[in-house]
Amino acid sequence: DVKVTQSSRYLVKRTGEKVFLECVQDMDHENMFWYRQDPGLGLRLIYFSYDVKMKEKGDIPEGYSVSREKKERFSLILESASTNQTSMYLCASSPLGHLNTEAFFGQGTRLTVV
Amino acid sequence: AQTVTQSQPEMSVQEAETVTLSCTYDTSESDYYLFWYKQPPSRQMILVIRQEAYKQQNATENRFSVNFQKAAKSFSLKISDSQLGDAAMYFCAYKRGADFGNEKLTFGTGTRLTIIP
Numbered sequence: 001d002v003k004v005t006q007s008s009r010y011l012v013k014r015t016g017e018k019v020f021l022e023c024v025q026d027m028d029h030e031n032m033f034w035y036r037q038d039p040g041l042g043l044r045l046i047y048f049s050y051d052v053k054m055k056e057k058g059d060i061p062e063g064y065s066v067s068r069e070k071k072e073r074f075s076l077i078l079e080s081a082s083t084n085q086t087s088m089y090l091c092a093s094s095p096l097g098h099l100n101t102e103a104f105f106g107q108g109t110r111l112t113v114v
Numbered sequence: 115a116q117t118v119t120q121s122q123p124e125m126s127v128q129e130a131e132t133v134t135l136s137c138t139y140d141t142s143e144s145d146y147y148l149f150w151y152k153q154p155p156s157r158q159m160i161l162v163i164r165q166e167a168y169k170q171q172n173a174t175e176n177r178f179s180v181n182f183q184k185a186a187k188s189f190s191l192k193i194s195d196s197q198l199g200d201a202a203m204y205f206c207a208y209k210r211g212a213d214f215g216n217e218k219l220t221f222g223t224g225t226r227l228t229i230i231p
Binding site: 056094107 | 120123147149151156157158159161164166205209211212214215216217218219220221222223224
């Protein structure tokens with residue numbers, strides 16, 4: 001059974017803290033993605049990566065960075081958490097070049113910044 | 115940039131009835147892929163159905179089918195014989211074709227579907 005695992009389902013952090021959201025996939029996928037989900041806004045792409053050490057900005061990268069040191073792991077970093085980063089964060093992966101194959105998602109991390 | 119529009123924030127349907135969720139998209143590409151995802155209260159995003167733009171035939175998966183109108187850039191989802199387990203957020207998504215290293219999905223804002231017993 002394929003799996004994308006996010007390290008936390010719920011997280012509460014203080015304003016100004018550095019926050020790490022971890023995502024691991026066991027499907028040997030090249031592509032990995034971080035989305036943010038907000039009511040009425042759907043899923044918006046923060047960053048994505050198609051290979052180790054590679055990273056590409058999505059639609060809303062401000063205030064975030066990422067790290068991909070190993071193929072199976074993609075980390076999202078909030079350098080200095082702010083209350084407007086309170087949201088649901090979804091990680092996904094997909095195989096490179098298999099365009100008709102869907103992306104597989106983790107169960108999401110609901111982050112609250114207080 | 116591609117955009118995906120879901121104009122129905124909420125829909126409801128009686129159990130066993132049929133419901134159609136709307137999705138339109140904007141693209142200048144001719145090669146692309148479309149998906150419908152379901153997100154139940156568990157938050158796990160699950161693929162419902164996919165459609166390749168080069169295929170004229172509408173995709174079908176059991177009770178789920180699409181009406182793909184390429185010229186109109188429309189991709190609606192029909193759920194037949196609605197069941198309580200179909201209650202969820204439904205997201206329409208677009209992926210460009212043949213764009214190495216840029217295989218991201220662009221999502222719509224979602225439609226929350228309620229099933230009335």
